[in-house]
Amino acid sequence: MSSADASADSTEEAPVAETDEAREGLLARLTDELGDALVGSHLVAGDDLWIRVDRDAWLESARLLRTGLGFTYFSFLSAIDWMPSPYGRSMDSQVDRTLEDVASADPEPIEQGVAGGDTRFQILARVNDVPGHRGITLKADVPDNDLSISSWIGVYPGANWHERECWEMFGIEFSGHPKLEHLYLPGAFEGHPMRKDYPLLARHVKPWPGIVDVEAMPDDGDGEDES
């Protein structure tokens, strides 16, 4: 469909009429500097740029962006768990798969978004170039067997709390972080709530009241006239 769907693994771009020289130039520069460490990118002309870098080059790319390319403004850092939720939308907890038979349901394949990816967890961060009015979103794959990545604190001190949040919500370690402690959750909390396999218990204990909305209305026979 649209350009956003095609998870382009290279710099080639889906049909967009306009060209974006500034962003293309930036991408070329990044490709130059990072070399093989730049494993994927996605460019929407006139709108936004994503790059995916190798995990080992995570810190280096931050340094390059901050000191070399003027991206001095740190926007946010987080992660994405690409595993489809085994609990569905938790909208229909009465007939939820957890209550019936989890094992029988085939797990859906993991599909990463723009700029591609190979792992279940991806780090996601965004930095901005304030005078240039442009931003860039960075991603990095984090393999399941070693959920860790280098901390950005040395380059962007603002990453501190974002990394703590990411650690507690996804369980990703940030090497070099001075104080990986719980930020929001109580100190003794176990588990990583933002992972897709962490159930939203409230939904399982009590059916979502919104479920009533899909029930047929009493006079549904002639309904559907109101838009």
Added chain:
Amino acid sequence: MTDVSDRQQLSYIAAQAADARVNLEIESEGMTLNLGPQHPATHGTLRIIVRLDGEQVIKADPVMGYMHRGYEKLTEVRSYPQVTALVNRIDWLGSFANEVPFILAAEKLMEVEAPPRAQWIRTLLFEMSRIANVVLFLGDMAVQVGAVTPVFFAFRDREHILNQMEAVTGGRFHPNFDRIGGLKDDLPKGWVDETRQVMKKMRRFCDEIETLVMGNEIFQARTRGIGIIPADVGLSYGLSGANIRGSGVDHDLRRDNPCGLVHDQIDWKVWTHPDGDSFSRFWVRLQEVRESTLMVDQLLSDIPAGPIMAKVPKIIKVPAGEAYVETENPLGAMGYYIVSKGDLVPFRVKIRSASFSNVSITPWLLQGVYVPDIISILGSLYFILGDIDR
């Protein structure tokens, strides 16, 4: 008693402050003070553990999470139209503004554009929620430094804005009014004229605050030169909004990235202040409220005619893709990173809230300041706990 002159005492204090800054690891016979969780300066429940040496802060450690509601997780089990009711409660003083970037991001993925009239009214309400939000700051900041009266003026005058918001949306605090593809309803009859009157009142309020608070000698003594944030430090901590403009950075997403709002079609100015102290943050906010009232006046005078909803399917499915939209909210830059898999519900929503980044500078900023200045600095950073904890 002692024959230490004032000058000696001052130099002693300065030396102590320098020591505290340089060598934080030194364990001295200090005292640990627990500020909050219930403190008027915290706009909710933020706790700050400060380690003191006499009257000076050696180390400040904010503790949050008392109001964490897990919105990022909750969005994953709610359909797109339902999310706006949630995100309303992030920054509860300017709640309409929270909905806007989410809706814009969803519209971007759906490749839907709201009709011009909806865009204008959106911008109008967006600016009005800024006024409602920041007006309270202007009164509240005075409370933090010991003047109680202005906050009552602020509550009194904010009521006018809330009434206007209620007249349009039906909700004083939680409008839940923005829709993918437009707005829920049109403006009520007579609203435009009433709002013009309200804007006049708000400008009068700004003048009042300017003379009552900003010209006050005590207020200036308590805020000038206190809590200085250099521009590069502020940027690397992700400060946004008036906090970074108060450090002289000319950055305003309304002008720099006017996606889906009509700020580029009206005439206005971005205010900055070079000092970077508590006073300059206050000053910038005051100018911005006044600027916003003028913006609302302009917006009111030429609202285009036409529909307020674009054609969108009744059941909203957002095509697969990723989009990040950030707008200049009352507290600073707020953005939503939406990952969609073509379903009724978002796959992942990362909420970038302004206060979270704005407050993350406090451990750095509070080093070496005096206890009373903690309060005025926190007040001047202006955060809402819902916006930190989400």
